[in-house]
Amino acid sequence: MTSTSPSVISTDICIIGGGSGGLSVAAGAVQMGAEVTLIEKAAMGGDCLNTGCIPSKALLAAAKAAYTANGQPAMGITASSPPQIDFAAVKDHVDEVISGIAPHDSVARFEGLGVRVLTGTARFSGPAEVIAETENGTVKITARYIVIATGSQPWIPPITGLSDTPFYTNETIFNLRDAPEHLIIIGGGPIGIEMAQAHIRLGCRVSVIEPFALMGRDDPDLSGALIEMLEAEGIGFYRGAQIETVAHAGSSVHVTLETGQTLAGSHLLVAVGRRANVAGLALETARITASDRGITTDERLRTSNRRVFAIGDVAGRHQFTHMAGYHAGIVIRNMLFRLPAKLDNRAVPWVTYTDPELAHTGISKADAETQYGAAALTITDWPLSENDRARAERKTGGMVRVITDKRGRILGASILAPHAGEMIHSWTLAINAGLKIGVMANTIAPYPSWSEASKRAAGAWFTETLFAERTKKLVRFLLMFQKRG
Numbered sequence: 076m077t078s079t080s081p082s083v084i085s086t087d088i089c090i091i092g093g094g095s096g097g098l099s100v101a102a103g104a105v106q107m108g109a110e111v112t113l114i115e116k117a118a119m120g121g122d123c124l125n126t127g128c129i130p131s132k133a134l135l136a137a138a139k140a141a142y143t144a145n146g147q148p149a150m151g152i153t154a155s156s157p158p159q160i161d162f163a164a165v166k167d168h169v170d171e172v173i174s175g176i177a178p179h180d181s182v183a184r185f186e187g188l189g190v191r192v193l194t195g196t197a198r199f200s201g202p203a204e205v206i207a208e209t210e211n212g213t214v215k216i217t218a219r220y221i222v223i224a225t226g227s228q229p230w231i232p233p234i235t236g237l238s239d240t241p242f243y244t245n246e247t248i249f250n251l252r253d254a255p256e257h258l259i260i261i262g263g264g265p266i267g268i269e270m271a272q273a274h275i276r277l278g279c280r281v282s283v284i285e286p287f288a289l290m291g292r293d294d295p296d297l298s299g300a301l302i303e304m305l306e307a308e309g310i311g312f313y314r315g316a317q318i319e320t321v322a323h324a325g326s327s328v329h330v331t332l333e334t335g336q337t338l339a340g341s342h343l344l345v346a347v348g349r350r351a352n353v354a355g356l357a358l359e360t361a362r363i364t365a366s367d368r369g370i371t372t373d374e375r376l377r378t379s380n381r382r383v384f385a386i387g388d389v390a391g392r393h394q395f396t397h398m399a400g401y402h403a404g405i406v407i408r409n410m411l412f413r414l415p416a417k418l419d420n421r422a423v424p425w426v427t428y429t430d431p432e433l434a435h436t437g438i439s440k441a442d443a444e445t446q447y448g449a450a451a452l453t454i455t456d457w458p459l460s461e462n463d464r465a466r467a468e469r470k471t472g473g474m475v476r477v478i479t480d481k482r483g484r485i486l487g488a489s490i491l492a493p494h495a496g497e498m499i500h501s502w503t504l505a506i507n508a509g510l511k512i513g514v515m516a517n518t519i520a521p522y523p524s525w526s527e528a529s530k531r532a533a534g535a536w537f538t539e540t541l542f543a544e545r546t547k548k549l550v551r552f553l554l555m556f557q558k559r560g
Contacts, residue, residue: 094121437487
């Protein structure tokens with residue numbers, strides 16, 4: 076359709092950005108009968124498919140394969156020789172995974188659904204008008220509704236010398252074909268931590284510098300346990316380390332800390348956060364308000380221009396692919412059915428896909444204590460060392476933590492476990508449904524399974540009451556009326 080696009084297009088919905096959020100809106104809206112025009116300036120599928128979720132998980136899977144190839148002496152398995160790691164072949168694996176998924180997000184598929192796809196840049200020329208600069212010329216699009224789904228990009232901190240030093244971000248690290256001898260990572264958030272474990276297991280030396288708290292958004296008890304495991308694998312962590320300068324000499328990079336210590340490495344990865352992609356959109360022309368965090372929206376994801384919605388990373392809220400998909404459903408209901416659908420952020424899950432995985436949903440322990448007061452909460456922990464599946468696989472370093480109010484209403488949960496990303500879904504469902512802890516405790520879990528740890532954590536909530544002296548007295552009293560023999 077791109078080659079025959081007219082110079083003026085009138086459409087029901089114009090979407091700027093072909094990442095996960097924009098594609099979800101496009102696919103849903105066009106199949107419900109709306110006319111949809113999509114503008115994407117780069118690769119369809121956005122960051123998640125091309126430089127984020129998919130390549131990082133493919134790389135982590137390869138790293139796990141290398142790690143397990145070393146054997147497990149405690150189980151009687153000893154590797155006959157160290158695994159031979161072909162780093163370039165690992166990257167071929169990553170590319171193949173991306174290529175296998177790409178057709179689902181391709182121009183051809185969406186044109187087949189009935190979406191008009193334009194390849195080029197977009198900017199507003201009025202409150203309900205967008206100009207697309209394509210390879211075939213300028214196209215003006217007028218629309219009933221416009222959806223901004225331009226995503227985000229890595230934020231580059233203003234560190235002295237960084238602009239003159241070669242470095243990688245998540246957008247470029249997967250293009251690296253030769254294994255780094257020593258990868259220095261600036262940033263101890265999910266991206267930095269995932270890449271640290273992936274590369275240490277693929278035979279690289281890795282150092283992580285974090286000026287603030289490692290995994291700062293997660294429960295510090297669980298993230299602290301994870302960091303200890305990663306340290307045991309050989310990753311060097313520099314906590315609370317402020318960076319003075321970055322420089323390079325020949326093939327080496329040098330990071331000097333405020334303490335005077337200098338780290339020398341072969342490669343540098345910057346993973347300190349992301350910023351919304353709003354440059355060049357001419358938002359002011361459409362009377363759309365934005366801040367440093369992204370485009371300002373209400374709970375229906377409407378911008379200050381009520382005909383324009385913003386979804387996904389660019390909306391400055393939770394920057395996760397699954398949230399972009401959730402946002403798509405909100406705006407479709409608002410645009411096509413005129414329903415006042417609003418965000419419900421009570422149970423937003425996220426996962427760091429290390430081994431073990433670190434997952435969270437709902438409110439954190441710290442935020443719950445601030446909001447409700449510690450006395451109004453019950454924090455229930457269940458260690459994986461008490462889970463028989465974890466014992467069988469010798470992966471007992473983790474736990475399930477559940478936050479409830481005193482009535483047992485589930486407010487949040489955090490899990491450190493090999494399959495925490497799968498386990499967290501049941502807690503997300505429970506919070507969304509407003510369930511109490513007893514529902515989870517009374518649910519039958521297969522044995523032995525990782526999910527049983529969640530059930531046991533829920534059951535532990537009742538331990539103090541169930542086995543209290545008052546309960547014992549009641550049981551003894553009731554047994555007095557029962558005959559023996």
